[in-house]
Amino acid sequence: MTKKPMKQRGLGRGLSALMADVTEDSTPRSADAPTRPDLLVPIEMVSANPDQPRRSFDKEQLADLSASIAEKGIIQPLIVRPMPGRAGDYEIVAGERRWRAAQMAKLHEVPVLVRDFTDIEVLEVAIIENIQRADLNPVEEAAGYNQLMEKFGHTQDKLSQVLGKSRSYIANSVRLLQLPAEVQTYLRDGKLSAGHARALITADDPAALAREVIKKNLSVREAEKLVKVSAENIFADGRRTAKTNLTPAKDADTKALEGDLSATLGMKVSVNHKPGQENGQISISYNSLDQLDDLCRLLSASR
Structure with missing residues (x-):
């Protein structure tokens, strides 16, 4: 087995540079012009990324991909990195679905592109790849955006530019994480769409x-x-009172403001402002102590 020289890439890449690796891995090409791999590696020397954000793989889609690989081989190489402390072994950065399908097809070797990614970059690329391929359910996608922002410090504007999604799409996606666990389960199982949620x-x-x-x-x-x-409905759940019905409906501007604040904070925000008055109240609802800690950090940082 002859190892071809690898492209040298510095560490500490920005999101756009990481995105280029995913694009290189995922751009469709014809069988006549496949990406040239760095190596052919025995399939048993390649391992999945334990921090892969995607947790489920559709069996029928895997079977279809396996049949295609058995006939045509793997056209696009997997992106891997050397396994720390295990010479000759590699960890998948992008392409786990192809690796699984190759195992089903009983391939002995897989083509790979070797990259020297850090642990943080591995997770970033794994999230980006899945988002770009639309392989995640709405909850996983929302969690992916949330991780890119909270763990790696990327802003909604930056994600919007690099991933080709509108800022409002990303903000609305992250808001799904405010929903109770039961509703998120319905989303994961496909019983509810993101629009319903x-x-x-x-x-x-x-x-x-x-x-x-x-x-x-x-x-x-x-x-x-x-x-x-x-x-x-003042009679909903038998708990509302006539006083509730006296509360004036919020205007469109107030509702829009609530939506913007909720998207920015990742928590439900309610603005209560009485028409004709200068004062009012803002209520912020958090679903966990972690969210409360995040809010406290935001307020402390703004001083």
């Missing part, structure tokens, strides 16, 4: 409404109407 974020009891949406097979528009009716 976004409609439920501002509801008082998202889980109950989610069950109703699933039971009645409601569309996203119907789910939005359900949330609105639930908020306006």
Whole structure:
């Protein structure tokens, strides 16, 4: 086995540079012009990344890919890095699905591109690759954006530029993490779409409404109407009082402000401002002590 010279790439790359590696790995090419690999490595010397954000692989899609690989081979090499402390072994950075399909096809070797990524860069690339390939469910995608922002310090604007997503798309995606665990499970299982889930974020009891949406097979528009009716119904759950009905409806500007603040903080924000007055209240709801710690850090940093 002859090892070809590897491209030298410095560490500490920015998000755009990391993105270039993912693009190189994922750009479709014809069988006549495949990417030239650095090495052919015995498949048993390649291991999966234990921090891979993608946790589930569709069996039917894997079987289809395996059949294609058995017939045509692996056209695009896997991106790997040398396994620390284990000479000759490699850890997958991008391409685990191809590796799994190659095992099913009983291939003995896989083509690889070797990169000297740090632990942090490995996780960044794994998240970016999955987001670019649309391989994640809405909750995993939201968690991926959240990790890129919280763990690696990337802003929504930077992610928007590099990943080709609008800032509002990323903000709305991250807001899904505010939903109760039950609703997030429905999202992971495909029982609710991201559109349904976004409609439920501002509801008082998202889980109950989610069950109703699933039971009645409601569309996203119907789910939005359900949330609105639930908020306006003074008899909902037998707990609301006539006083609730006296509360004036919020105008469109206030609702938009709530949405922007919620997207920025990653927590539910309620703005209560009485028309004609200068004062009011802002309420921030957190789902965990970690979120409370994050809020405290944000407020301390702004001093």
